[in-house]
Amino acid sequence: MRVSTAMQVEGYSLEAQKDRLTKFAQFQDMEIVREYCDAGKSGKNITGRPEFSRMLQDVAEEKDGVSYILVFKLSRFGRNAADVLNSLQYIQDYGVNLICVEDGIDSSKDSGKLTITVLSAVAEIERENILVQTMEGRKQKAREGKWNGGQAPFGYELDSKNSTLIVNPEEAEIVRIIFDQFTRMEAGADSICKYLNQHGYTKKRLRDQEVSYFSRSTILKILDNPVYVGKIAYGKNKTEKVKGTRDQYCRVKQDEYLLADGLHDAIIDEETWEAAKEKRKRTGVRWVKTHSLDHEHILSGLIKCPLCGGGMSGTVQRRKNKKTGEYKDTFYYRCHHRKRVDGHICDYKPMLNQKVFNAEIEEFIRYMAGGEKFKEFLMEKLEEKVDVxxxxxxxxxxxxxxxxxxxxxxxxxxxxxxxxxxxxxxxxxxxxxxxxxxxxxxxxxxxxxxxxxxxxxxxxxxxxxxxxxxxxxxxxxxDILYGKMTDLEKKEFMRTFIESIELDPDEKDMGRIIKHIDLTFPVYYDGQEGDRIRMPKENTVETICKLVRK
CATH class of the missing domain: 1.10.287 (Helix Hairpins)
Incomplete structure (x- = not known):
């Protein structure tokens, strides 16, 4: 006997099955020697059905010399065709046959096994068809531009009557800020999180385990969701069978999926969506330099333009020596962005000589790392454990x-x-x-x-x-290791250690152009008055240190 759910259906409950089997045995003058009951177990496969497994074991040990196994219907024996036929062959090897009372099947008869083979295959196909029909129903709703189930995405509320989405004005404004920061301000996901959380923006907690603040994964999920440009996506993830298994499945992201015009209003325009999509392609993979110059712009992206806030990138000026005919390359950092600031195009024109500017930053780190208290701080940090x-x-x-x-x-x-x-x-x-x-x-x-x-x-x-x-x-x-590093290794170190370097727009002298530095990791430094440095903008930071200016 078997039921797959606690919700008993009339005619299928354990009591009803037992009563029917008992009466059949009495009518056929059979003696019932043992009962097996799997309550709340699925017939999809025999895995996880302890009583079924025990029954097969008892058959193999020839307990009580049984001749038949009685089941109410074939579906109670199993719904997976392979399992049903394998189990039937197994018990028949020990001289035991199967009788399906309600279906009128007896495997000891010539036509019995053929009937079982056909019915078990039909039952499995029927189960798979139900799943396919269910998924097709969801796909059709997506084609029609309707929301095909589940909670509404951030920025929208669900109109369940019409199966569509309604814009939530307060949340929609946050969505616009996220896309604007990502595309126009050139901010990354982590920077956007910090901006929103520091400015008091929160999101609703839909479940107890959720948090009200914004995380990196939430930002990326919003940036990758075409619903905000008025589209409905279906099939971005697909359930696929794990190779080498019978009943194990996993979710796999799909490169191609259905994308239809939704019935809901868009929050962002098409141009912004395309810009975000293009940037996600660029920043979602590690960039590898392919040009032949043996040079890395070590602080590229870390230095922020004092007018528009965008990351300054590297550039090169190549000059030819008229006497020798040789070329000399001089590298600079400059703002290549042309963002609008207060209605005007960013026109920050100064170029920072990379050799001089890099040396300034390196000298700061070298001077800071030379202090005894700094080394004591590092030793303490090296002994800390992470608590998750x-x-x-x-x-x-x-x-x-x-x-x-x-x-x-x-x-x-x-x-x-x-x-x-x-x-x-x-x-x-x-x-x-x-x-x-x-x-x-x-x-x-x-x-x-x-x-x-x-x-x-x-x-x-x-x-x-x-x-x-x-x-x-x-x-x-x-002091010892940095000089032995390649430019690429130096660049990776700086990107890991420094979050941003902000400049003073009013200072023209290279020696005073640095306004402050934000570090990624807590670092102790007992600086002098007027020194400029800032720690990561996190609640967990315990120490404050300043940038030394010699």
Whole structure:
């Protein structure tokens, strides 16, 4: 006997199955020697059905010399054709046959095994068709521009009656800020997070484990979602079977998917969306230089234009010596952005000589790293441990909710399978269950994303500690090691250690042009009065240090 859900359906409950089997055995003058019951177990496969496995083991041990196994219907024995036939062959090898009482099948008869083969295959196909029809229903809604289930994305509210989205004005303004910062201000995801959180912007907590502040994953999710340009996407992720397994599946991102015009209003325009999409392509992969010059613009992107705030990049001026005919390259940092500032195009024209400016920054780090208190601070940091216990607990809770949602989905599939097409309320029941299935798939996808987000945070916590320790270890011997590094290695170090270098627009002298430096990792320095440096803008920073100006 088996039921796959706690919701007992008349005629399929354990009691009803037992009663029918008992009466059949009495009528056939059979003796019942043992009963096996898998309550709340799916018939998709035999994995996870302890009583079924115990039954097969008892058959192999020839307990009580049984001749038959009685089941109410073939679907109670199993719904996977391969499992049904393998199990049937297994018990027949020990001289035991199968009788499906309600279906009138007896495997000991000539036609019995053929009938079982056909019915088990039909049952499996029917189960797969139900899943396909459910997903096709969601796909059709997407084609029509309707929201096809789940919670509304940030910036919108759900109009469930019309299956569409309505713009939330307050959240929509935040979405516009995110796209504007990313495309026009050239800010990255981390910088956008800091900007929003520091300016008091928050988001609604839809679940207990969610946070109200903005995270990197939230920003990237918004930037990659075409819903904000008035589109409905379907099939960005696909459930695929894990190779080498029978019933294991995983979610895989798809390069191509359905994208239809939505019935909802767009929050951003097409031009902004295309600009964000193009930048995501550029910044989503590691850039590798291909030109032949053996030179790296070490502080490119870290130096911020004092007028528009954009990252200053490297440029080269090549001059020819008229006497020798040789060329000499001089490298500079300059603002290549032409953003509008107060209604005017950014016209910051000064170019910073890279050799001089790089030396200024290197001298600051070298001077700072030479202090005894600084070295004591580094030794303490190298001994610190990372604490991710709260994140691990959050991941555990999400995993539990994910398993629960998966279980609910499986139960709903079983209920769909048992619907009687002859029932006068069949269409209504089917539609209701299909909508519930849509919501479950969305819930599962949301939980998968949430688990990935937590895992990313855990990895980032460990990664940040490892990176921080490498930086601290390097700083202990900075004066020796830095001179042996290639330009590319120096560039990677600076990008890891320094978040930004801001300039004073009023200072023309190179020696006083640096306004302040933001560091990525906490560093102790007992600087002089008037020195300029700032630590990372995080609540966890415990020390303040200043940039020494000799």
């Amino acid at each position: 216990s709260s994140l691990e607990e959050e991941k555990k809770q999400l995993a539990g909710q994910f398993q629960q949602a998966q279980g609910s989905r499986k139960k709903l599939v079983q209920m769909l399978e048992r619907l009687d097409p002859g029932d006068k309320h069949y269409d209504r029941k089917y539609q209701d269950m299909q909508e519930r299935m849509d919501n479950l798939y969305d819930r599962i996808a949301e939980l998968e994303e949430a688990i990935t987000d937590v895992e990313t945070k855990i990895g980032a916590s460990y990664g940040k500690q490892v990176t921080g320790k490498k930086i601290y270890q390097f700083l202990l011997d900075f």
